[in-house]
Every structure is written in C-alpha cells, then in structure tokens.
Amino acid sequence: MKYDLIIVGAGPSGIFTALELIRKDSDRKILLIEQGHTIKNRRCPKDKTKKCVNCKPYCNITTGFSGAGAFSDGKLSLSPEVGGDLPELISYDYTQELIEYTDKIYLEFGADTKVEGLESKEEIKEIRRKAISAGLKLVDCPIRHLGTEKAQEIYGKIEDYLVERGIEIRFGTQTTDIIVEDGEIKGVVITDSLKHEKEEKILSDNVVISAGRKGADWVKSLCVNHNIAHRAGTVDIGVRVEVRNEIMERVNNILYESKLIGYPHPFKDKVRTFCQNPGGFVSQENYDNDLAVVNGHSYKDKKSNNTNLAILCSHNFSHPFNEPIKYGVKVSELLNMLGNGNILVQRYGDILDGKRTWQKELSRSNVTPTLPDAVAGDITSAMPYRTMTNILNFISALDTVVPGFAGAETLLYGPEVKFYSNKVDLSLNFETSIKNLYCLGDASGWTRGLMMASLMGVRMGQILSGNK
Known part of the structure; x- marks a missing residue:
C-alpha cells in the first residue's frame, strides 16, 4: 500500500499539516498514524480512582489525537519570543505572520475570542x-486561553473535519521505524500499539514525523540509526x-x-x-x-x-x-x-x-x-x-x-x-538530511508548545502544497 504522504503522530504539528493541505485543496492520499485513541476515547481513569494507575501501554494524557495538547491548559502564545527556536530558522517576522494565520484557524474551530495581556x-x-x-x-x-476542556472540543472538531474530508487516520498504531533507500525516504514500519504481533511496511515518498514531546527519544534513535543530522539541544x-x-x-x-x-x-x-x-x-x-x-x-x-x-x-x-x-x-x-x-x-x-x-x-x-x-x-x-x-x-x-x-x-x-532536547538539523522547508523526510514540532527540538507546533504544521502543509 502506498500513500502520497504519511504523517507520523497526530499532535498539533501533524494535525495542522493535514489540515492546511485540505485548506489548499490538496487531493493527495494522506495517512495519519497515531499510537493512541481518537480524542473522544481518550480517558484518564484518575478522575474516578483519584490516583494514577499507570495505564498501559501508554498514558492517555500524553498519547492520542492532538497529543498532550488536548489535556494541557490549552494556551496559545501569540508571540515569536515564546515557544522555542523556530524564528531562528524561518525569521522572527515570518513567524509572527504564521502565528496570526494559525490563530485564525483556531478561532474558526471555536477558540475564545478574548486575548489576555493586551490591556492594563x-x-x-x-x-x-x-x-x-x-x-x-x-x-x-x-495569550489566547482555550482551556483544557475547550481544547478537547476544538481538537475534536478538527479530527472530525479531517476524517470527513478523506484523511485516513490509523489509531492504535505504532510506527517502529522508517524505510530509507539511497538517502531517500520510502516509507515506515508500523505495528499494533497493544499486541505488537505483526509489523507492516507502508510506503510513501514523503514522510512527516511529528511525534511530539513524548516521541523525542524515539526521534533521537531514528537519527542515530539512520544517520540523520542532529545535535544535542x-x-x-x-x-x-x-x-x-x-x-x-x-x-x-x-x-x-x-x-x-x-x-x-x-x-x-x-x-x-x-x-x-x-x-x-x-x-x-x-x-x-x-x-x-x-x-x-x-x-x-x-x-x-x-x-x-x-x-x-x-x-x-x-x-x-x-x-x-x-x-x-x-x-x-x-x-x-x-x-x-x-x-x-x-x-x-x-x-x-x-x-x-x-x-x-x-x-x-x-x-x-x-x-x-x-x-x-x-x-x-x-x-x-x-x-x-x-x-x-x-x-x-x-x-x-x-x-x-x-x-x-x-x-x-x-x-x-x-523532553525536547534533541534538535534535528532542518532546511528552511523542514526537510532532514534524508530526502523528503520532514520533522516537525516538539520532537524536532525546534518548538515548545501548542502555537509553535501548530504553525510549523501549517507551514509544512503550505510547502507540500507547492507554496514554498
């Protein structure tokens, strides 16, 4: 099975990559792979048990559609000075432009119109x-404060929007490795998140890794095993x-x-x-x-x-x-x-x-x-x-x-x-040293937080749609 694009990880950067491609009328066949559940099925038993029960095989607060963002306080920082080092790569002014563009998308899906910190x-x-x-x-x-419960509503709407418009999302699926031939990406290796009984190869000439803060260590292992240029952060x-x-x-x-x-x-x-x-x-x-x-x-x-x-x-x-x-x-x-x-x-x-x-x-x-x-x-x-x-x-x-x-x-x-310390060396188009392999969000080491990860996904969608 072959796709035009595979996105590994349904955190903000991966979600907004797919979302922006749809907004640019892309007809690409896109697969979004997520280890956890849909946002509607993400539940933390601590609400009932009053103590952490160490859920297996993963924590529902950190894993699932929208990543840890769905269970965070849901704040969008509307300044390039906050959220990592991305402005060093794409410039301060362009980062501000992307913040304003991405913020409007959040508003379209129901974010609070009030912005904190502008008065007084x-x-x-x-x-x-x-x-x-x-x-x-x-x-x-x-600051635009979404709120934890409202953030889940917003990301739930985005999930429905993606599915309704043909984005294939495989939940409960873990990506274990990438397939590289002669310095070019050819696909990924996946398995079931629960049983790990059988590995499967999924092919694509374009792969975006957006594994989130939780996936930072895994991304580091990919860099080591496949000689992807990176540095300690x-x-x-x-x-x-x-x-x-x-x-x-x-x-x-x-x-x-x-x-x-x-x-x-x-x-x-x-x-x-x-x-x-x-x-x-x-x-x-x-x-x-x-x-x-x-x-x-x-x-x-x-x-x-x-x-x-x-x-x-x-x-x-x-x-x-x-x-x-x-x-x-x-x-x-x-x-x-x-x-x-x-x-x-x-x-x-x-x-x-x-x-x-x-x-x-x-x-x-x-x-x-x-x-x-x-x-x-x-x-x-x-x-x-x-x-x-x-x-x-x-x-x-x-x-x-x-x-x-x-x-x-x-x-x-x-x-x-x-855990975002490993920094992957990226081009202005977010491409790694492996051709057509891209890395986004907190796992890349370039962003910290919802807004910067989201706008990195937006820019990735624009790049893949031809707006470079």
Missing part, C-alpha cells in the same frame, strides 16, 4: 519595573510551583500568564517561568517505563483556589556528553523512586530549613495541593544541586515581583522535565 498597559509597566529591579525579564506575550529540568490565588491575583488579572526569565547567581543558567495556570490544577503525566512527571492544567469553567506554574532551568552539555534526554530521565527516575512512583511535593519553607515535608504539615497548610496523590517528601535529595540552587534563587527574585511567592507554604512539585 500601565499595570504591566509596573510589573516590568519590579521584574527589572529583581534582575528578571518580563516577556510580552498575548537543551534539557529543561525544574519544578511545578503552587500558591494560593490571592498571592498571584494581581498578575493573573493583568497578564494571565507572566513569562519571566532570569539568570540567577551563582551559575547564571537560564531559568524561566512556564505554563501558568490561574485557578488551575497540578497534574501528572506518564511516559514510557512508568516515568511520572508533573504538569499543570487550567479549565475555562472549573477553578481551584490555587495558581500553579513551572520554573524550569535550562541545561546545556558539551563534549563528551551528548545525551541530555537521558540526563533528564535519570533525574526524573530518582525523584520518582523517592516518591514510590508518585510525584513528590515539598514546601518552600521546609527546603530553606533543610528538612523534608510531612503529610500532616500539608494538611494544615493554607495551600491545599491540587494533586491529591502527590507524596510529601524531600525534592532536594534527588534534584541536582545546580538545578535546585537556580530554582531557589529564582523564587527569591520572583518574590520581588509577586510578594508572598516565596512564602513558607509555597509548594514545589517534582519532577517537571521537558
């Missing part, structure tokens, strides 16, 4: 003044911080999401805030080998008493080490071990006092954890010293911008690790 300019100036005095940079970034390791809404209320109302960057002493590594969720919920994601990492969600209609956000420290390695993904995995495994397979949570004040946090202390705290099965413990026993020092010093600086943020009862959950 004088108040934003005051927040920036405080950030500067603390040695931090406030990044201007308008950055791995972000950190924690998810949770405070009462009262602490973050002013920043939440003015900016919705405050994107702050600092280079704290003594190491001067880049540390940043990421994925802020006013009235949100801390969540757990499971990767291969039962690896549990923390994340955050924010719904449109359901709110908690807390705000959570990530604080991430960037790590760049040089010769002789070039396995940043493995480094992030090892840190995560150690934290998981201390939590007996669960996410660890510790109070900021206990860290400063040099002690672990106990469950009885959490139960009488002003900040009630929104991740009920997180285990009270000692994050500092597993987090690397350099990373932990960066995080603590960053929190101290952030307290100048948001008084009370560095309170004794502030909660730190770990690990939060972003």
Whole structure:
C-alpha cells in the first residue's frame, strides 16, 4: 500500500499539516498514524480512582489525537519570543505572520475570542519595573486561553473535519521505524500499539514525523540509526510551583500568564517561568517505563483556589556528553523512586530549613495541593544541586515581583522535565538530511508548545502544497 504522504503522530504539528493541505485543496492520499485513541476515547481513569494507575501501554494524557495538547491548559502564545527556536530558522517576522494565520484557524474551530495581556498597559509597566529591579525579564506575550476542556472540543472538531474530508487516520498504531533507500525516504514500519504481533511496511515518498514531546527519544534513535543530522539541544529540568490565588491575583488579572526569565547567581543558567495556570490544577503525566512527571492544567469553567506554574532551568552539555534526554530521565527516575512512583511535593519553607515535608504539615497548610496523590517528601535529595540552587534563587527574585511567592507554604512539585532536547538539523522547508523526510514540532527540538507546533504544521502543509 502506498500513500502520497504519511504523517507520523497526530499532535498539533501533524494535525495542522493535514489540515492546511485540505485548506489548499490538496487531493493527495494522506495517512495519519497515531499510537493512541481518537480524542473522544481518550480517558484518564484518575478522575474516578483519584490516583494514577499507570495505564498501559501508554498514558492517555500524553498519547492520542492532538497529543498532550488536548489535556494541557490549552494556551496559545501569540508571540515569536515564546515557544522555542523556530524564528531562528524561518525569521522572527515570518513567524509572527504564521502565528496570526494559525490563530485564525483556531478561532474558526471555536477558540475564545478574548486575548489576555493586551490591556492594563500601565499595570504591566509596573510589573516590568519590579521584574527589572529583581534582575528578571518580563516577556510580552498575548495569550489566547482555550482551556483544557475547550481544547478537547476544538481538537475534536478538527479530527472530525479531517476524517470527513478523506484523511485516513490509523489509531492504535505504532510506527517502529522508517524505510530509507539511497538517502531517500520510502516509507515506515508500523505495528499494533497493544499486541505488537505483526509489523507492516507502508510506503510513501514523503514522510512527516511529528511525534511530539513524548516521541523525542524515539526521534533521537531514528537519527542515530539512520544517520540523520542532529545535535544535542537543551534539557529543561525544574519544578511545578503552587500558591494560593490571592498571592498571584494581581498578575493573573493583568497578564494571565507572566513569562519571566532570569539568570540567577551563582551559575547564571537560564531559568524561566512556564505554563501558568490561574485557578488551575497540578497534574501528572506518564511516559514510557512508568516515568511520572508533573504538569499543570487550567479549565475555562472549573477553578481551584490555587495558581500553579513551572520554573524550569535550562541545561546545556558539551563534549563528551551528548545525551541530555537521558540526563533528564535519570533525574526524573530518582525523584520518582523517592516518591514510590508518585510525584513528590515539598514546601518552600521546609527546603530553606533543610528538612523534608510531612503529610500532616500539608494538611494544615493554607495551600491545599491540587494533586491529591502527590507524596510529601524531600525534592532536594534527588534534584541536582545546580538545578535546585537556580530554582531557589529564582523564587527569591520572583518574590520581588509577586510578594508572598516565596512564602513558607509555597509548594514545589517534582519532577517537571521537558523532553525536547534533541534538535534535528532542518532546511528552511523542514526537510532532514534524508530526502523528503520532514520533522516537525516538539520532537524536532525546534518548538515548545501548542502555537509553535501548530504553525510549523501549517507551514509544512503550505510547502507540500507547492507554496514554498
């Protein structure tokens, strides 16, 4: 069986590749391969069990149509300054143009018309003044908040749109390898996601890999096995911080999401805030080998008493080490071990006092954890010293911008690790060193988040339709 185009992975970049081809009236025979379920059949049993049950063979939060995006807080960052390094490849101005184009597509499928962070300019100036005095940079970034439940509705509409217009989607199907002959792509090897009983070869002279953050390690293995040009990138390791809404209320109302960057002493590594969720919920994601990492969600209609956000420290390695993904995995495994397979949570004040946090202390705290099965413990026993020092010093600086943020009862959950560190060498048309093999989204190492992954897919669709 042969197709005009095979797309591996139904995350935002893969979805928007197919969507843009349809919008450009392409009559190509397209196959979209997805390891997980349709968006309607993606269910996390934790809603009923109240604790993670380590679903097999994959986690429904990270796997399935629209990838982890369907179960994220659903924020579209409308600035080229946020979301990875793609502007370095295609230019800042063109990235902004694609953001505006892609944003309109989201609006067509029902995204909220409200954009956060455009009003209250004088108040934003005051927040920036405080950030500067603390040695931090406030990044201007308008936000369109979809909301976790609304994002699932939007992606559900997109899934129906693709199927109704002839895109073939194979769910429950895992791509195990690619077929390369004389430096050109010829197809992929697939198998059933559950049983892995029989491998099948599917042929195409054009293959797009959009395996998402979850597929970053697999993409790295493809690069090694098929001599695809790539390089070690950055791995972000950190924690998810949770405070009462009262602490973050002013920043939440003015900016919705405050994107702050600092280079704290003594190491001067880049540390940043990421994925802020006013009235949100801390969540757990499971990767291969039962690896549990923390994340955050924010719904449109359901709110908690807390705000959570990530604080991430960037790590760049040089010769002789070039396995940043493995480094992030090892840190995560150690934290998981201390939590007996669960996410660890510790109070900021206990860290400063040099002690672990106990469950009885959490139960009488002003900040009630929104991740009920997180285990009270000692994050500092597993987090690397350099990373932990960066995080603590960053929190101290952030307290100048948001008084009370560095309170004794502030909660730190770990690990939060972003597995997008391998960076595939790409042409301006997103082609790899294998002819007609393209790589998109977070797994490529070039994007971080919904908007950048989506617009990379949009541009891929335009390229494949002849608009180069």
